[in-house]
Every structure is written in structure tokens, then in C-alpha cells.
Amino acid sequence: MKGLADKVAIITGGATMIGAAVAKAFVEAGAKAVMADINEEGGRAAAQDIGAGSLFLKTDVTSDEDLKACVDFAVEKFGRLDFIVNAAATxxxxxxxxxxxxxxxxxxxxxxxxxxxxxxxxxxxxxNKGAVVNFGSISAKVAQPGRCLYPMSKGAIHQLTRNEALLLSEDGIRVNTVSPGWTWSSIISGIVGGDRALVDKAAAPFHMPGRIGNPEEVADAVLFLCSDQASFITGADLPVDGGYTALGPEQQTDALAALAN
Ligand SMILES: NC(=O)c1ccc[n+]([C@@H]2O[C@H](COP(=O)([O-])OP(=O)(O)OC[C@H]3O[C@@H](n4cnc5c(N)ncnc54)[C@H](O)[C@@H]3O)[C@@H](O)[C@H]2O)c1
Structure with missing residues (x-):
């Protein structure tokens, strides 16, 4: 992808599998990545795994001081700042x-x-005519059992993205949302004790490819939205959800055919 080499990105939530995959993809594209997270141990380990071109800074996104320090750190260490990827979440x-x-x-x-x-x-x-990618979610678009706050906050991110895109267009900054479906991640791996096959099977009826997504597939979408190939894309949402939001309540079953049998 064009326009990524020698650029610098901050990725919040960089300690997670998804955040770390985004950082790794930036570095593989010739960019530099600052991984910002409250999880110091996980963040340092992830940055070490990626190696040269990535740095970790302990950052609490609820602290303005920490966020300012993170921006200063990126510019001081790498000389510039082009992209913000907001993946930290509770x-x-x-x-x-x-x-x-x-x-x-x-x-x-x-x-x-x-x-x-x-x-x-x-x-x-x-x-630097940079770009922002905010992490939305399939959870922002449908009601999910037992949940209220997380989907509500993800819904707010989609509207925030549209407003930021307009307000920052005068500065030549593009702002978009990426919306993953179920993705192999620290949180999901923890729930199923690392059993990927189990979660693929559970997710198959509502993800068209019959499996959950990989962190690298989400990272590719983030990089695309930051790249020159997306130069006319702003205020948009890019679902990386295996068709989750395209499926209706019937999912992949043929309910009518089942009645006929
Ligand atoms: N895993 C999925 O299936 C999935 C689906 C859709 C969207 N997403 C989105 O992807 C992103 C990553 O999610 P994940 O599943 O890897 O979650 P995760 O819980 O593994 O990661 C969240 C990260 O945010 C960090 N964090 C929490 N509070 C913070 C704070 N105050 N300051 C800084 N960092 C903080 C945590 O330490 C953690 O590393 C999130 O935005 C999530 O909403 C994930």
C-alpha cells in the first residue's frame, strides 16, 4: 500500500493481539509504531516481538497528561506523527x-x-495530511444479549467518526471507522481457553466464511484506511466482519426449507 513507508502511527490498545497486529503491519509496511496501553507487561512484550520500528509507552487513555506525553514521545522518538489508531477499549x-x-x-x-x-x-x-482510524464494532449495530455499555460506546464511535471527519477535513485529515466481527483476540482466546476451533464453530452460523476473523485481517483494513489508496475515503465505516452485518436473523439457515421438510 502506498503512503505508509517512513510514516509514524500511534496505536492505543497496542498490547492486545489486534493492536499488536496493527503495529506489526505498520512496521512491515516500512512505518514506525508507538504502542500505547495501560497493560505495561503485555505492551512491552508485544513491542519486543515486533522489534525495531516499534516502541511501547504505558498510556492511560483516560489521562490527558498521558495522551499528550504519548504524542510527544512519538514525535521525539520517530520525528513525526501521521496516524492515530484508537483500539483501546473496556x-x-x-x-x-x-x-x-x-x-x-x-x-x-x-x-x-x-x-x-x-x-x-x-x-x-x-x-502530514494524516489519518485516524477509530475502532467501531459489529456490536454498535445490533442488540447483543447481556450487553449495554460496550455496544452503546461503540455506537458513539461511529457518530464521532463522522463528525471528526467533517471537522478535520479542513486540515486534510481523514477519519474512518473499522468494524471487526468476532476476531481471534486475547479476550476471545481467554473465554475458550485458546481453543480456536471451538470458537470458529460457534461463530460459523453468523460469519459467512464459517469462522472468526484474524487480527491480521483487521490490521490490513486499518492500513488500507491510512494508505494513499484510501485518499478519498473519510467519515466511512469499513466492516471486517465476514458478512455478520449483512446477514439477517435467518443467518445461514434456510428456515423456509426447514419448514417444508
Ligand atoms: N475481539 C473482537 O472480537 C472485537 C470485535 C469487534 C471490535 N473489537 C475492537 O477491537 C479493539 C481491541 O479489542 P480486543 O478484543 O483485542 O480487546 P482487549 O480487551 O484484548 O484489548 C483492549 C486493550 O485496551 C487496553 N485498555 C483498556 N483500558 C485502557 C486505558 N484506560 N488506557 C489504555 N489502554 C486501555 C487494555 O489493556 C487492552 O490491552 C477494541 O476497540 C474492540 O472494541 C474487537
């Missing part, structure tokens, strides 16, 4: 029993963190 969610504090924390981590980071990075992105 899944804390007790459905309709969630407290006000949990509600506000979901918005703080999942939405306000990325919003403030873009503000602090704006002058650098403007100088």
Missing part, C-alpha cells in the same frame, strides 16, 4: 445493572480517550 458492562460510574467509564475509555488523543495529535496530523 468491555466492562453489566447490562441494565450497570452503574452510572461504569456507564461513564465506558464512554471515557472507549470514546473520549480517542477523541482527546486526536485533539493532541491534530497539529502533527495536519502537517
Amino acid at each position: 468491555y466492562e458492562d453489566e447490562g441494565m445493572s450497570s452503574t452510572r460510574e461504569q456507564f461513564l467509564n465506558a464512554l471515557n475509555v472507549n470514546v473520549a480517550g480517542g477523541f482527546m488523543l486526536v485533539q493532541f495529535a491534530r497539529e502533527h496530523l495536519k502537517k
Whole structure:
């Protein structure tokens, strides 16, 4: 992809499998990656795995000081800043029993963190005609059992993206959302004890390829949205969901044919 070599990206949530895959893809494309996360151990290990071209900085996205320090760190270490990828997230969610504090924390981590980071990075992105990719989700588009706060916050990200795209267009900065379906990740791996086949089977009825996505497939979409190939794409949402949102309630079953039998 064009326009990525020698550029610099900050990836929040960089300690996760998905965030680390994004950082790795940037480095493989000749860019530099700053991986920002509150998980210091995981983040340092991920940056070490990727090697030269990636650095980790412990960053709490709810702290403006930390976010400003992260922007300064990227520019100091790598000399410029072109891309912001907002992947940090909390899944804390007790459905309709969630407290006000949990509600506000979901918005703080999942939405306000990325919003403030873009503000602090704006002058650098403007100088370099950069791009922002916010992590949305399939969860922003449908009701999911037992959940309220996480999908609500992801829904807010989609609207934030449209507004940011308009407000930052005067600076030549593009802003888009990437929306993964179920993706092999630390969170899902933890739930199934690392059994990928089990989760592929469970997800098959509502992901057309009959499996969940790979972190690298999400990373490729993020890189595309940052690249010159996406120069006329802004305010958009790119689903990387194996057709999850294209399927209706019948999923992959032929309910009518089943009635006839
Ligand atoms: N895993 C999936 O199937 C899936 C599906 C759709 C969207 N997503 C999105 O992909 C992104 C990565 O998700 P994941 O599943 O890998 O989740 P994860 O829980 O493994 O990763 C979230 C990361 O955010 C970090 N984080 C949490 N609070 C933070 C804070 N205050 N400051 C800085 N970092 C903080 C965590 O330490 C963690 O490393 C998220 O935005 C998520 O919404 C994931």
C-alpha cells in the first residue's frame, strides 16, 4: 500500500493481539509504531516481538497528561506523527445493572480517550495530511444479549467518526471507522481457553466464511484506511466482519426449507 513507508502511527490498545497486529503491519509496511496501553507487561512484550520500528509507552487513555506525553514521545522518538489508531477499549458492562460510574467509564475509555488523543495529535496530523482510524464494532449495530455499555460506546464511535471527519477535513485529515466481527483476540482466546476451533464453530452460523476473523485481517483494513489508496475515503465505516452485518436473523439457515421438510 502506498503512503505508509517512513510514516509514524500511534496505536492505543497496542498490547492486545489486534493492536499488536496493527503495529506489526505498520512496521512491515516500512512505518514506525508507538504502542500505547495501560497493560505495561503485555505492551512491552508485544513491542519486543515486533522489534525495531516499534516502541511501547504505558498510556492511560483516560489521562490527558498521558495522551499528550504519548504524542510527544512519538514525535521525539520517530520525528513525526501521521496516524492515530484508537483500539483501546473496556468491555466492562453489566447490562441494565450497570452503574452510572461504569456507564461513564465506558464512554471515557472507549470514546473520549480517542477523541482527546486526536485533539493532541491534530497539529502533527495536519502537517502530514494524516489519518485516524477509530475502532467501531459489529456490536454498535445490533442488540447483543447481556450487553449495554460496550455496544452503546461503540455506537458513539461511529457518530464521532463522522463528525471528526467533517471537522478535520479542513486540515486534510481523514477519519474512518473499522468494524471487526468476532476476531481471534486475547479476550476471545481467554473465554475458550485458546481453543480456536471451538470458537470458529460457534461463530460459523453468523460469519459467512464459517469462522472468526484474524487480527491480521483487521490490521490490513486499518492500513488500507491510512494508505494513499484510501485518499478519498473519510467519515466511512469499513466492516471486517465476514458478512455478520449483512446477514439477517435467518443467518445461514434456510428456515423456509426447514419448514417444508
Ligand atoms: N475481539 C473482537 O472480537 C472485537 C470485535 C469487534 C471490535 N473489537 C475492537 O477491537 C479493539 C481491541 O479489542 P480486543 O478484543 O483485542 O480487546 P482487549 O480487551 O484484548 O484489548 C483492549 C486493550 O485496551 C487496553 N485498555 C483498556 N483500558 C485502557 C486505558 N484506560 N488506557 C489504555 N489502554 C486501555 C487494555 O489493556 C487492552 O490491552 C477494541 O476497540 C474492540 O472494541 C474487537
